[in-house]
Amino acid sequence: MKMKRLTLVLCAVFTAVPAKLCGQTINMVTDMGAFNNGTNATANTKAFQNAFFQYPNGKIIVPPGNYAIDNSQGAITITNFNGELKFEGSAILQFQNNIQGGFRFLGGTGMRIEGMHGNYPNAPTQRAGTEFSFTGSVDAFVKDITAENSPGAAIMFTSCIRPKVINAVATNSIADGFIFANSQDAQLVNLTTNHTLDNGLALYNYLIYDDLHGATISNVRVTNSYAHGIAVVGTSHVTISGFAVDKTRGSAVFIGQDPTYQTRISDQVTVEHGYVRGSGTLNPPGGTTFGLEYNQPVSVVFSDIQVEGSNGRSVSGMGPSSRVYVRNVRARGNLASDDFVFYKTAYADVMNCSSENSTGAGFIFNGVNSVVARRLTSINSSRASSLNRAMWFQDNGYVNAGGLLVVDNQAVPTGFIVGTSNSPGLTEAGSIQGVGSGIVHGTLRIQNYASGTHFSQVY
Amino acid sequence: MLSFGRPNCKFILLCCTVFVASASGQTVSVASYGASTNGTNAAATTAAFRSAFAAAGASGKVLVPPGTYAIDNSGGPLTINNFQGEFKFEGRAVLAFSSGVQGGVLFNSGTGLRVIGFHSTYPNPLSSALPSAPSLAFSRTSNTFVDDAMVENSSGPGIYFNGSQNVKVANVSILNSRAQGIQFVDSANSEVVNATIQNAGLEGIVFQATSGTSGVDGGHGTNLTVNGAGSRGIAVYGQSNVTVSGFTVYSSDSSSIFCGTAPTTASPANVLFQGGVIESPRVFGIEVNNAQSCGFANIQVNAPGDRAVSGVAPGGTLDFRNIRVTGGSSGDGFNFSNTGTVRISDSSAERSPGYGFVFDNVQSTVATGLTTYNVSSQNALHRAIWFQNGASAIAYDLTIIDDQSSATGFIIGSSGVTSGSIMNISSKISRSALSVQNRSAGVKIGTIN
Numbered sequence A: 001m002k003m004k005r006l007t008l009v010l011c012a013v014f015t016a017v018p019a020k021l022c023g024q025t026i027n028m029v030t031d032m033g034a035f036n037n038g039t040n041a042t043a044n045t046k047a048f049q050n051a052f053f054q055y056p057n058g059k060i061i062v063p064p065g066n067y068a069i070d071n072s073q074g075a076i077t078i079t080n081f082n083g084e085l086k087f088e089g090s091a092i093l094q095f096q097n098n099i100q101g102g103f104r105f106l107g108g109t110g111m112r113i114e115g116m117h118g119n120y121p122n123a124p125t126q127r128a129g130t131e132f133s134f135t136g137s138v139d140a141f142v143k144d145i146t147a148e149n150s151p152g153a154a155i156m157f158t159s160c161i162r163p164k165v166i167n168a169v170a171t172n173s174i175a176d177g178f179i180f181a182n183s184q185d186a187q188l189v190n191l192t193t194n195h196t197l198d199n200g201l202a203l204y205n206y207l208i209y210d211d212l213h214g215a216t217i218s219n220v221r222v223t224n225s226y227a228h229g230i231a232v233v234g235t236s237h238v239t240i241s242g243f244a245v246d247k248t249r250g251s252a253v254f255i256g257q258d259p260t261y262q263t264r265i266s267d268q269v270t271v272e273h274g275y276v277r278g279s280g281t282l283n284p285p286g287g288t289t290f291g292l293e294y295n296q297p298v299s300v301v302f303s304d305i306q307v308e309g310s311n312g313r314s315v316s317g318m319g320p321s322s323r324v325y326v327r328n329v330r331a332r333g334n335l336a337s338d339d340f341v342f343y344k345t346a347y348a349d350v351m352n353c354s355s356e357n358s359t360g361a362g363f364i365f366n367g368v369n370s371v372v373a374r375r376l377t378s379i380n381s382s383r384a385s386s387l388n389r390a391m392w393f394q395d396n397g398y399v400n401a402g403g404l405l406v407v408d409n410q411a412v413p414t415g416f417i418v419g420t421s422n423s424p425g426l427t428e429a430g431s432i433q434g435v436g437s438g439i440v441h442g443t444l445r446i447q448n449y450a451s452g453t454h455f456s457q458v459y
Numbered sequence B: 001m002l003s004f005g006r007p008n009c010k011f012i013l014l015c016c017t018v019f020v021a022s023a024s025g026q027t028v029s030v031a032s033y034g035a036s037t038n039g040t041n042a043a044a045t046t047a048a049f050r051s052a053f054a055a056a057g058a059s060g061k062v063l064v065p066p067g068t069y070a071i072d073n074s075g076g077p078l079t080i081n082n083f084q085g086e087f088k089f090e091g092r093a094v095l096a097f098s099s100g101v102q103g104g105v106l107f108n109s110g111t112g113l114r115v116i117g118f119h120s121t122y123p124n125p126l127s128s129a130l131p132s133a134p135s136l137a138f139s140r141t142s143n144t145f146v147d148d149a150m151v152e153n154s155s156g157p158g159i160y161f162n163g164s165q166n167v168k169v170a171n172v173s174i175l176n177s178r179a180q181g182i183q184f185v186d187s188a189n190s191e192v193v194n195a196t197i198q199n200a201g202l203e204g205i206v207f208q209a210t211s212g213t214s215g216v217d218g219g220h221g222t223n224l225t226v227n228g229a230g231s232r233g234i235a236v237y238g239q240s241n242v243t244v245s246g247f248t249v250y251s252s253d254s255s256s257i258f259c260g261t262a263p264t265t266a267s268p269a270n271v272l273f274q275g276g277v278i279e280s281p282r283v284f285g286i287e288v289n290n291a292q293s294c295g296f297a298n299i300q301v302n303a304p305g306d307r308a309v310s311g312v313a314p315g316g317t318l319d320f321r322n323i324r325v326t327g328g329s330s331g332d333g334f335n336f337s338n339t340g341t342v343r344i345s346d347s348s349a350e351r352s353p354g355y356g357f358v359f360d361n362v363q364s365t366v367a368t369g370l371t372t373y374n375v376s377s378q379n380a381l382h383r384a385i386w387f388q389n390g391a392s393a394i395a396y397d398l399t400i401i402d403d404q405s406s407a408t409g410f411i412i413g414s415s416g417v418t419s420g421s422i423m424n425i426s427s428k429i430s431r432s433a434l435s436v437q438n439r440s441a442g443v444k445i446g447t448i449n
Helices: A003-013 A041-054 B009-021 B042-056
Strands: A026-028 A059-062 A066-069 A076-079 A084-087 A092-095 A103-106 A112-114 A117-119 A132-135 A141-148 A155-158 A164-173 A178-181 A186-196 A201-204 A215-225 A230-233 A238-248 A253-256 A269-277 A292-295 A299-308 A315-332 A340-356 A363-366 A370-379 A389-394 A398-408 A417-421 A429-439 A445-448 A452-458 B027-029 B061-064 B067-071 B078-081 B086-089 B093-097 B105-108 B114-116 B119-121 B136-139 B145-152 B159-162 B165-175 B182-185 B188-198 B205-208 B219-227 B234-237 B242-250 B257-260 B271-279 B286-289 B293-302 B309-312 B317-326 B334-350 B357-373 B383-388 B392-402 B411-415 B419-429 B435-439 B443-448
Touching: A041 A066, A041 A076, A132 A141, A155 A164, A164 A178, A164 B165, A164 B188, A178 A186, A186 A201, A186 B188, A186 B219, A201 A215, A215 B219, A215 B242, A230 A238, A230 A269, A238 B242, A238 B271, A253 A269, A253 A299, A253 A315, A269 B271, A269 B293, A292 A299, A299 B293, A299 B317, A315 B317, A340 B334, A363 A370, A370 A389, A370 B357, A370 B392, A389 A398, A398 A417, A398 B392, A398 B419, A417 A429, A429 B419, A445 A452, B027 B042, B042 B061, B042 B067, B042 B078, B136 B145, B145 B159, B159 B165, B165 B182, B182 B188, B188 B205, B205 B219, B219 B234, B234 B242, B242 B257, B257 B271, B286 B293, B309 B317, B383 B392, B392 B411, B411 B419, B411 B443, B435 B443
Parallel strands: A026 A059, A059 A084, A066 A092, A076 A103, A084 A112, A092 A117, A103 A132, A112 A141, A117 A141, A132 A155, A141 A164, A155 A178, A164 A186, A178 A201, A186 A215, A201 A230, A215 A238, A230 A253, A238 A269, A253 A292, A269 A299, A292 A315, A299 A315, A315 A340, A340 A363, A340 A370, A363 A389, A370 A398, A389 A417, A398 A429, A417 A445, A429 A452, B027 B061, B061 B086, B067 B093, B078 B105, B086 B114, B093 B119, B105 B136, B114 B145, B119 B145, B136 B159, B145 B165, B159 B182, B165 B188, B182 B205, B188 B219, B205 B234, B219 B242, B234 B257, B242 B271, B257 B286, B271 B293, B286 B309, B293 B317, B309 B334, B317 B334, B334 B357, B357 B383, B357 B392, B383 B411, B392 B419, B411 B435, B419 B443
Antiparallel strands: none
16 A cells, blocks of 8 residues: 555544644545546535645645536636645546536646547537636646547636646547636647537637737647537637647638737747648538638748648638748649739748649739749649639739749640739739649640849749 | 554554565555654654655655655755655645755666656745756756646756656646756756746756766757746757747846857757747847757747847857848847858848848858848948858849938848858839948849839
């Protein structure tokens, strides 16, 4: 028998023993009246509340078993917990009411939570409370957290300072799988979400809360998200490195602003090293269905990302004040649309990117103040577009493009046109230098309709 | 034991003591050896920690129940030798080190030791840094794992490794350390994940290898936040094969990230920083000083106090890919000097007070895809991109944009470069014109659009 348990058992038996001497700040909820057999929701809820109330700096152990929790009066609120909460073995919270939230941590400094696992046995049918929420916590550390069947967001941090999360799983939530809202310097490693009716991973910065920002996130896997896979909306200074988003209803990765929810505008967001597949493929269709999308951010970087089978544009966005940097993004097998579309954007800087087998055009720059486009390759683009455009520049303020390679090896080539145009009253200025082509059964065609754009070195 | 049935705590503790002392490799609690949990009785509490480690044995587990523990470190840190078990803090358990001029806890040697939930503070820290007094130190340990640590008000470094190997630090916050936040010295294969360093007096995170020490390469950092360091934010001093991926460094007093040589250290090779945001350093955003090879990718630098990027590496090779710099109170956007090779691509300087890019005495420059936007705002020479005094400069795809009412950055050119070619220059200068100034006889400038 381990000493820890021994002390606990002895202390539990000899209730007259002073708690402090026996280290009774380490508590099993089952010693405080919780049942681990799925019954007695009311008693269990009291036991947890008592444990948190009596031992805000202690260690609370949840032994293996099922814990029915009566959350009919709202999420169980845990205020200013600074201690450690440890779930052991198969311990799981079963929230009985499928409208209200589950556990709601308010405040606290340095809390540590390990192995927390929750479920709603009666699957929710409407969007409501958050399963696990943390609000105003400082230096919270959460490890191995699993939230299933949440009526709202599965795991949510709001107005937290330096939250750290490692190994989080969210499945079947009606709102977001995992969200940092208005939090400062958040860190997250190893997130898995599956079947979320809102975003898989979200970082939001709402106008109504303090403008806290900053996050570094790595190793994110999102599948079957019915909104965005990863959404950074209003939060600035975010780096997401290493991710896979598979099947979404909306755009797989979305960076920007959401006026509907009154957010701030994201700035300096870097999304790198990732894989996106099947954006916009989940039903019912609705909203934008791009692989990578930006909407009004101040600056955003997409780097080293593969986009496959997008049921909408592979990479697209707009933002009259946005500066967008796209590097090493490879789009393949677009199902329904153009591949890369930059629309009404302040500055689009796109390099080393490729479009392969696109339904529509390979690359379109339309209404961009300044375009810098280098080393772009289109392969068999415009498969279902009679315009046959591989790359098209339209109504931009200034274009500096070079190293454009157009390849088509189909028996009947579809993507072999590079060109420009401008609407009446608009001037597109710039230079496009170095256009190479490999049209096996046809020839490259340049259509330069824009008044101020100069082509050179076309082969 | 339950059948004894005497409600006497001393008795229980005695039993526990005997029980755990009967064999090594046991789980023991410091509370069982007389540690006070209310921050008093430093001498007895410190002795209890020693006893607990002795009783647990080399491979045992030492528990620290919730509470505050006064640790008497006046004679030096609480030192544990050859421990390879687990040191586990439970609930909110905090060590308070009595002396501000000594280290806190030191592990000497030992393979596979794990420190979980460590939390410490100095009630009376020094007002200035004492680098010799780390809060949590490891010397010559291997396969060490520190998870979930909080180190506050340290006089010395928060967490310090020396001569160790295969060490991993995860999920730690170092707050208000007077010296470094996390420091790896002469340690091989060091790893740090999910670390926050707030208000360190010196560097936030350091990978350091002493000159002449062999086999101490390898380091990896992921998800690092350094806010308000009193020196550099993240520094690689001499250690080779270090990768830092995903970081934010705010408001460091010196350069935000540094790769190079410090006094007594080696010169680092194969160092890579990628995916990061740098904001408002007092000095440079990215600094290289005497490195063999170092690379940077996908980094944004905003509002530096001096150059956004500064590279000096005689005989060394520096790679920069997709580095974007904006603003600043003085200095060039990118400044490379006295360096063997600089390879830079797909990078931009925006609103830099000095030059956008300057390559000065770089023996081999390969630059592709550089963009400047409204640079040289404080520089009377109006240089956007400039190459001088190197052996060769090859540049391709350079874009100069200035749309200010009075253009400031519109000159591209070279002087004193032995050979090279500068090709495919594009410009959009709204209220002036691009000026090409080639003062190098051996350099060809071609294709201006």
